[in-house]
Amino acid sequence: MSGPRSKGSGAAPGPAPVPRETAIRPGGQQRMPVPAGTVIRPGGWWTPMSPEGRGPGGGPSRGPESVGDAPPTGDPRGPLAPQRPDPGSADATAKAHEGAQGLTGLEPPAATTGAEDAAGADADGRAPRAPRRRTGELAVYFVYDVGLVGTGDPAPVLEAVLGAGVRAVQFRAKAVPDGLAYRLARAVRRLTAHHGALLVINDRLDLALAVGADGVHVGQDDLPADVVRRLWPDGLLGVSVRTPAEARAAEAAGADYVGAGALRSTATKDDARVIGLQGLERVAAATRLPVVAIGGITVADLPALRRAGMAGVAVASAIARAPDPGRAAAAFVRAWQRASG
Ligand SMILES: Cc1ncc(COP(=O)(O)OP(=O)(O)O)c(N)n1
Numbered sequence: 389m390s391g392p393r394s395k396g397s398g399a400a401p402g403p404a405p406v407p408r409e410t411a412i413r414p415g416g417q418q419r420m421p422v423p424a425g426t427v428i429r430p431g432g433w434w435t436p437m438s439p440e441g442r443g444p445g446g447g448p449s450r451g452p453e454s455v456g457d458a459p460p461t462g463d464p465r466g467p468l469a470p471q472r473p474d475p476g477s478a479d480a481t482a483k484a485h486e487g488a489q490g491l492t493g494l495e496p497p498a499a500t501t502g503a504e505d506a507a508g509a510d511a512d513g514r515a516p517r518a519p520r521r522r523t524g525e526l527a528v529y530f531v532y533d534v535g536l537v538g539t540g541d542p543a544p545v546l547e548a549v550l551g552a553g554v555r556a557v558q559f560r561a562k563a564v565p566d567g568l569a570y571r572l573a574r575a576v577r578r579l580t581a582h583h584g585a586l587l588v589i590n591d592r593l594d595l596a597l598a599v600g601a602d603g604v605h606v607g608q609d610d611l612p613a614d615v616v617r618r619l620w621p622d623g624l625l626g627v628s629v630r631t632p633a634e635a636r637a638a639e640a641a642g643a644d645y646v647g648a649g650a651l652r653s654t655a656t657k658d659d660a661r662v663i664g665l666q667g668l669e670r671v672a673a674a675t676r677l678p679v680v681a682i683g684g685i686t687v688a689d690l691p692a693l694r695r696a697g698m699a700g701v702a703v704a705s706a707i708a709r710a711p712d713p714g715r716a717a718a719a720f721v722r723a724w725q726r727a728s729g
Pocket residue numbers: 558560590591605606607608609610626627628629646647648649657680682702
């Protein structure tokens with residue numbers, strides 16, 4: 389059965405509206421319990437996609453329900469097919485789930501992958517750099533917002549954006565059923581790992597652990613940052629802040645970076661409070677942590693944001709809603725480099 393068509397599908401990787409039947413509605417999500425004491429080892433255990441499976445517009449878009457249909461990407465079972473975690477990883481839940489569905493027998497993970505090298509191997513080239521030391525890669529931080537891009541195959545948009553030089557992706561799925569969010573996030577993990585890019589999951593520590601993400605981003609109304617840090621000592625932890633006091637608290641809680649905003653109002657998050665450029669400057673002055681600006685950011689904002697002390701920009705709609713997300717992402721990467729030069 390084919391899944392619903394959505395943005396990023398077909399030959400043109402550009403955004404398309406979320407189809408009616410997959411529209412994201414406000415409402416609470418069920419959250420899986422996080423096993424106490426769970427600690428995830430850093431590093432990607434995702435099997436890279438085969439080269440022939442890559443490239444924007446690399447096949448028809450299918451919803452996650454289409455797993456098992458003809459392959460739109462390199463995995464013979466489709467882009468959202470389950471991947472096998474490293475035996476011994478803390479992804480026991482996922483493994484049990486996959487086993488229960490008879491989706492076993494995948495190849496064991498390679499000891500070292502190209503993604504790991506690209507992910508920032510240490511100088512000796514032997515070990516991938518710990519996610520917490522990779523905040524420099526948040527310079528252009530793409531927010532893969534399911535409400536914007538839809539629930540189809542993430543490959544077309546992400547291949548384009550990652551191919552343009554974006555090194556970090558946040559998976560943001562509001563009010564998406566858990567199983568669907570898991571399948572999408574797992575596909576996003578596979579793509580980001582293939583490009584050696586960071587994957588941060590918005591709001592949900594459980595989902596971050598389940599898909600082997602590099603980190604999690606929490607806001608002031610989410611799981612408290614110090615609790616996340618206690619449960620996941622090695623995870624890259626981002627915290628949303630609007631004020632100097634919140635920035636200092638995030639630092640004390642063990643955050644690796646803060647997301648500050650909104651720079652301006654944005655349809656992507658209609659309840660975002662605007663703090664403007666001055667608010668961002670105040671946050672940057674209050675913390676030693678890297679500050680990533682968010683909220684309605686366009687390429688034209690980058691020089692001022694860089695001058696205001698930002699370490700990066702988190703961007704959703706200006707990339708995802710662009711006619712050509714790859715081009716838009718490349719423009720952000722270039723503009724950031726210019727602003728930093
Ligand atoms: C990089 C970054 N900064 C801020 C946010 C916003 O987080 P939050 O306030 O928890 O709001 P939601 O995104 O969860 O609606 C973010 N996601 N990323």
